[in-house]
Amino acid sequence: MPKISERGLNMPESPIRKLVPFAEKAKSKGVGVIHLNIGQPDIETPQVALDAVKNISMEVIEYSHSAGNESYRKGLAKYYDKISSGITHEDILVTTGGSEALSFGFTACLNLGDEVIIPEPFYANYNGFAEATGVTVVPINSSIESGFALPPIEEFEKNISAKTKAILICNPGNPTGYLYSKEELNQLRDIVKKHDLYLFADEVYREFCYDGKEHHSLLELEGIEDNVIVVDSVSKRYSMCGVRIGAMITRNKAVMSTTLKLAQARLSPPSLGQIASEAALETPPSYFEKVSKEYIERRDILVDGLNEIDGVFCPKPGGAFYAVAQLPVADTDDFCQWMLENFEFEGETVMMAPASGFYSTAGKGKNEVRLAYVLEKDKLKKAVQCLKHGIEAYNNK
């Protein structure tokens, strides 16, 4: 039998997936599993997007332009122009989810073996994209004590080598929910300018910023227009993860034309998803206000509840819909599995993502978990109670 490739063997297992069999076993025993482990929102997709799909009038579902339908890109340009004046549809390439935008970005900008610096903990699939595209991740630790703020810029300086080609942030962050300040982004601007690096930001949670805090996009940064590549997606914005529509936005013409060649090889992004996404641009502001209010309430229930549990520390996130919490246990990989295998409270247990999978440095995050607050408030209240009793039982066993 021919061998699997080395990169295939090295592909990381998702930190979410490895517990799935234990969750299935719990369910088969009749135990209810409250899923705090995944970021699939239960919020309804905007009606305008669903209607657009239901009302398609085409007789042939054709390829779109490889960069995405021009009408959709022009609609997106209006959206991004509000963030940073002067963005046109030629600065936008529609992709199959934010995932493809990042893979394209790595492939177009980084040579095999080049390094990308990423503050950890970070979205675990960045490891997968890096492995698949032959890029090396260099992690820099951000600490739970600071609420996962940008690590000191000297830490970036120390880790920049001849191989360093890019810095990647997620803003607001998955898994941390941390929202970067303008000052932090300015620090990044200065360092990428100094070292002539690409600066990538995954801004798919841009609309989810709370407590009156404002989101700052990399697109606003002046003087590094050719360094900046923004990865975006409609998945979370309009709660339609399944349409698989994202975008890469950059003013760098060489990056855009190279990425277009990658896009042409795979022909086109999904046509039906683009119809939903173009229509979603007309989503009324009331939708986002309602969603934002809902997420703030959910976050407060979860995070405040967690911080009331003895020994638990969870910084309050400024955005997205995730939080990382420190638990009074030595090994959350073991604890999360134990919760599924051995614990129930009022017929239910809680599934969480052990944070170790979001760190690239071995041994980091061993007493942390990532929690997604994408469920109804009542379920979140139950989850907090269940977790409280679970921690007690685990530590007394």
Next chain:
Amino acid sequence: MPKISERGLNMPESPIRKLVPFAEKAKSKGVGVIHLNIGQPDIETPQVALDAVKNISMEVIEYSHSAGNESYRKGLAKYYDKISSGITHEDILVTTGGSEALSFGFTACLNLGDEVIIPEPFYANYNGFAEATGVTVVPINSSIESGFALPPIEEFEKNISAKTKAILICNPGNPTGYLYSKEELNQLRDIVKKHDLYLFADEVYREFCYDGKEHHSLLELEGIEDNVIVVDSVSKRYSMCGVRIGAMITRNKAVMSTTLKLAQARLSPPSLGQIASEAALETPPSYFEKVSKEYIERRDILVDGLNEIDGVFCPKPGGAFYAVAQLPVADTDDFCQWMLENFEFEGETVMMAPASGFYSTAGKGKNEVRLAYVLEKDKLKKAVQCLKHGIEAYNNK
């Protein structure tokens, strides 16, 4: 400004795209352009697939399983089981088009720098996938004189090195339309078994086989179950290129589990496209009979018409909807551009794909073009007349 990556710089320009600006110029001068250059069929998508999209009842367009919806994979398993008994949904991974299936296959099976042998001329985007995934294409020439039959197996033997990890065929072929015989597939079976190679087949045109000829899938080959990886797509089968749904089919468990990790990193294939694709499995046989009849008539008009032009030779393809023709000109890159820039017949000109872009060996295919017969019969008749007069005018200029 940071540099573009080497692989980015090396990404090939599509042989179809480079003439697009000349076609646009012709159109802006009021000249009609008959597009024989692209494989976007004008055949209607089956009503059952369109209806499924129009009748969606979901409130949230969620991620699907990373390998594709189980109900869809079970439906597909029934389809493939008819081709090769015993295929189950666990042997199938739903991908974002056939493109992603091939990229996943290369990444999971080939190391950086490993070689894949492909008979040329071949689908030009294979070059793009190879460049993006760090794989080297080793071309073996198939000749127009033989109708693009499988090259002698000794040619494969000669080109197998320590770096060779796979052979890739397209069956029936794009751009050639050649349909491989069972005997040819058996020859490939023997050589991949002998050298422990992967054998990939792009079988997206499986349904398009003419003149009573039968399609033989790699899935039918016995004794090399762990070597075989089939790439498939619904794009052409149901004339719905825009849904971006494909599949990878393999009985090799290690390849499947590795590919699943790649698939998990990108979360899920498009949900709406899967709904259309699952419904399309119920397309009545009459649809395919009608389509097949239509393509045979189109093929005969085009190919017979071409062979009546002085100096033109076009083998009659057994499948797909492309043909490669040899023209009495020295350089079809120049000729195809000239047709768009300088020629019209009764207000129209013809756009073709110069075949050089489908060859990996420099200098090959210079007097060949690829023609797609995806247009109505009347247009194809006009195209033949236009081309006839164009060749005369070009050679008399």
